[in-house]
Every structure is written in C-alpha cells, then in structure tokens.
Amino acid sequence: MGRIGESLPGERRMNHLADFFFSPFQEFTFMRHALVACLALAIGCAPVGMLLVLRRMSLMGDALSHAVLPGAAIGFLVSGLSLYAMTIGGIIVGLTVALLAGAITRFTALREDASFAALYLISLALGVLIISMRGTSVDLIHVLFGTILAVDDPALILIAAITTVTVFTMALIYRPLIVECFDPGFLQSVGGHGTTMHFTFLVLVVLNLVAGFTALGTLMAVGMLMLPAASANFWAKQFWSASMIATLIAMISSYSGLLLSFYMNFPSGPSIILTAGICHAFSVLFGKYGSIYSRHKAGDHLTG
Amino acid sequence: MHAISLQNLTLGYERHPAVHHLSGVFESGSMTAVVGPNGSGKSTLLKGITGLLRPLGGRIDRGRLRTTQIAYLPQRLEVDRSFPITVLDIVILGLWHHIGIFGGMKRMFWEKAAHALCTVGLDGFEARAISDLSGGQFQRVMFARMLLQDSPVVVLDEPFTSIDAQTTRDLFQVIQRWHAENRTIIAVLHDFDQVRAFFPRTLLIARELIGWGETHQVMTEENLLLSRRMSEAWDASAKVCLENGA
Numbered sequence: 001m002g003r004i005g006e007s008l009p010g011e012r013r014m015n016h017l018a019d020f021f022f023s024p025f026q027e028f029t030f031m032r033h034a035l036v037a038c039l040a041l042a043i044g045c046a047p048v049g050m051l052l053v054l055r056r057m058s059l060m061g062d063a064l065s066h067a068v069l070p071g072a073a074i075g076f077l078v079s080g081l082s083l084y085a086m087t088i089g090g091i092i093v094g095l096t097v098a099l100l101a102g103a104i105t106r107f108t109a110l111r112e113d114a115s116f117a118a119l120y121l122i123s124l125a126l127g128v129l130i131i132s133m134r135g136t137s138v139d140l141i142h143v144l145f146g147t148i149l150a151v152d153d154p155a156l157i158l159i160a161a162i163t164t165v166t167v168f169t170m171a172l173i174y175r176p177l178i179v180e181c182f183d184p185g186f187l188q189s190v191g192g193h194g195t196t197m198h199f200t201f202l203v204l205v206v207l208n209l210v211a212g213f214t215a216l217g218t219l220m221a222v223g224m225l226m227l228p229a230a231s232a233n234f235w236a237k238q239f240w241s242a243s244m245i246a247t248l249i250a251m252i253s254s255y256s257g258l259l260l261s262f263y264m265n266f267p268s269g270p271s272i273i274l275t276a277g278i279c280h281a282f283s284v285l286f287g288k289y290g291s292i293y294s295r296h297k298a299g300d301h302l303t304g
Numbered sequence: 305m306h307a308i309s310l311q312n313l314t315l316g317y318e319r320h321p322a323v324h325h326l327s328g329v330f331e332s333g334s335m336t337a338v339v340g341p342n343g344s345g346k347s348t349l350l351k352g353i354t355g356l357l358r359p360l361g362g363r364i365d366r367g368r369l370r371t372t373q374i375a376y377l378p379q380r381l382e383v384d385r386s387f388p389i390t391v392l393d394i395v396i397l398g399l400w401h402h403i404g405i406f407g408g409m410k411r412m413f414w415e416k417a418a419h420a421l422c423t424v425g426l427d428g429f430e431a432r433a434i435s436d437l438s439g440g441q442f443q444r445v446m447f448a449r450m451l452l453q454d455s456p457v458v459v460l461d462e463p464f465t466s467i468d469a470q471t472t473r474d475l476f477q478v479i480q481r482w483h484a485e486n487r488t489i490i491a492v493l494h495d496f497d498q499v500r501a502f503f504p505r506t507l508l509i510a511r512e513l514i515g516w517g518e519t520h521q522v523m524t525e526e527n528l529l530l531s532r533r534m535s536e537a538w539d540a541s542a543k544v545c546l547e548n549g550a
Contacts, residue, residue, distance in 0.1 A: 173405065
C-alpha cells in the first residue's frame, strides 16, 4: 500500500492503482466468486430492502434473519458445513416463520412486529441449541458470520437463481405491491389481492436473506437488505429511482468491502456491511433529501 | 339499477354491535348523508356497505353490484403520505379495473388522469411527490382518483374533516356532479348546515337507527337530541341479543 503514496511517473502510478483495485480479483478465484455473489445479491436485495423500509418492516427483516438459523443448523447437523443443506434448511424454516407470523397477524389481534419477534426468538433459541448439540463454536461463527471465501459454484448458482426469481417477481407484482404499501385499503376495495401480495413479498425477503447468509452469514445478511435501502431514501424521491441508488450503494459496498477484507485481513461479511454503513452515515449527513445537511443548509428562502 | 338495501343489518367487532338491526334502502341515484355522534357506527356502516366488514347479522343486498365496483374514500389517516410516489401515479390507480395488475398504460389513460386532476383544480401537479402536498391538496388527489374509478356508487367517510372552506366548496362540486350523473352517493358528514343545504336524504344513527328519510324530516331538534343521549358505552358483559329484527 505504501508504494502508492510515492512519487512515481503518472503512468506507473496508474498501473499500481489498477493493481490495487483489480489484482485480487484477477489472481484469486475465491475473490472473483465472492464479488460475483455480492453483486448478484445487491441486485435482488436492494429493491426488497427498499420495500421493507417503506413498509416500516425494517426490524422484521432483522427478525427473519435470525429465524433462518435453526434451518441452517439442522442442515449443518445432517451434513456438516455444507452450504446446500444449510441453505435448503434456511429456506424452509424462514418461510415457515414468515408465513406463520403473517398468518397470526392477519387472523388474530397480535400485531405483526410482536408475532415476528415471538417466533424469531423461539427459532433462534432452537438454532443455537441444535448447533451446540454438535459442532464447535467455530462452526457457529461460520454460520453466524458467513464464509464468503467458500462461495463455490453451486452456491453461486443458487444466489443467481434467487436474484433472478426476485427481480422477475418484483417486476410482475410491482404495481399491487406498491399500492399495498401506501394504501392497502384502496387495494382491498378494488379487489387487488393484498394478502397474496404481502405473503409473496415475505417469501422474497426470506429467499434473499438465505441467499445472503451463504455469503455474509445469517447475522450480516440483513445488512445487505437494510443499509443500502435506508441510505437510498436520502437521495431519491421515487421508489424506482431510490431502488436503483440502493443497488448501486450495495454494489459499491460489496466491492470496496471485499478489497478491505483482502488487504486488511478482515472477515468479509462485516467488512462489506461496515462499508455500507459508511455509505449510510454519509447519506444521513449529506443526502439530498431530509439529511442533516439539507435540513440546515444555508441560503435565502425561495419565492414559492 | 344500483340500490343498496340493508336487511336487519348488525355490524360490529367481536360480537359487540356498532350498528344494530338496521333496515332500509339507499335508492339508486340517491344522495344520502350519514350523521350521528362519535362512536355511533357511521364508519362501521360504510365498511359494511363496501364489503370490508362482514355483518354479524342480517344482510346487505347490493343487487348485481360487486363490492369492488364501489368507490370508497376512508378517513385519511389510513394512507401513508410519506410514501415516495407521484400524484399522477396515485390518480391513475383509479383506472385499476382497466389496468389491473399487469395492464400497460395507454395514452388515453394519461390524458384521463390529467383531465381528472384538472377537474379537482390540480392541473400541473402530475409530477409532484405526495409528501409535498397539503392536506387539502391530498384530498383533491383522492377525489381525482375516484373520478377515474367511474363507480356507480360512491362512499365517502368524513371527506371534509379538517379541510378548508375553498377546497370543500370545490370538492362539493365534484360530488354534485356525481349526483347529477345519477350515481348513488353515501357520505358521513359532521357539518349539519352542509347536510341540510346539499343532501336530499339523511340517515341518522346512534348505533340504533334514529331516522332515515328526507333530510328536513330526519334532522329535527328532537332527533338530534335523542342521538346525543344514546349510550356510547361498550358493555363487556352484554347479553346475547335475542331481538329478531324489525
């Protein structure tokens, strides 16, 4: 890293810069795999995260990410540290919790946040219990924080498949999903299948969390959903434009996070999420709409 | 014909009635104000009429009218006004029965939406974000959406609460236009002068029916006094109602 600061002729310095930014991915297959996985995740997670934020379900995403744990743990129990088994387990348990919590909310008086919290706590306790029955704390750390350096071809295909499903589903049900967000009463009054849309959306959340946890771990996966989305709202005033910005932020954080973890020898999941966190802090401070800067910016008031 | 008739209708929550044994008919093309004190079951009645709430007893006969054909404006607090979406996007949803989930936008639809915005006095507001609108402007947007819904029955729940006089006048013209077009209009209102001036028919309830008919016959001092005296209490130990209807 020190070489970059030295006064070199322009061209050679460019080479060094390019080296710095690209060589990890040229030289190491696992870095390429990790990068592709994260970029794919960014495409699917950003719009789903945007909807989570807009529906005020941010903390439910968090709860669901914990709920995935026992599924992963059972997969781990059956076939060791196999991403496949853990992923399938995660999907099954995540969907069960999401649908059960959704159903409890729609058909009883319990509020959605409370029913999610109740189910995820049960689920999390079960997960930790199962892992502690077999395996060491190192394995637990792997499940919780991810092993991006072990993203193999099957895992890549899985992530790509989930992203594809997410993007296509979002495109298909975009209209009712948006309406269900801001005016559920209207959607209901015109017969727009609000409940179906809600459950479809929950399925997408679980799929993206599971896609994320192979790479980032169950604890960190939700960061890819929430942080870019929570930042994007400071830069755009419409859903689609904010989603594009969220995707961009997620991609930039993935790339720089991976570089950070490569050079500094940090674990990759936290590096990526922390980079996204820096983007978020920047947005909170200097974003175009509603940020601290925009609210206190100097200048005379306008005529209208 | 789009009459809505209520037959011994009881609506409520968890078996407690908010509207109790109500019978009568909203004639096709009639314009009815629903009046009563707070907690008298006005909003509950509208939810029943629009099919959002299932009756505890009795029935609602809407003829061949489907509930999804009824244009319904709930009390405003149910809409998330901080949502990042433009005025035009909201108004055009009024065409839901034409565009549905997958339908594309035609040029004609954009023109219709722009025209509806013009009618409610919001021309040029198409690209504004709804978070930038005032309460009155937002209510105008809701009316523009209902204009596009083109429904034979329009149900309004306190459309003018906390809306200024000018906006109320403008939107009232829209309601009167609907009335002239022979649509059935049912509106919950609190302003008695408004009701007396503009609504030919009135339904006065305080959980039980007090009066339903020509406005000047229903809105008497005697009836209004009676409605205020009716209990609003929720009796936790209420007995099962055995009365089998009027």
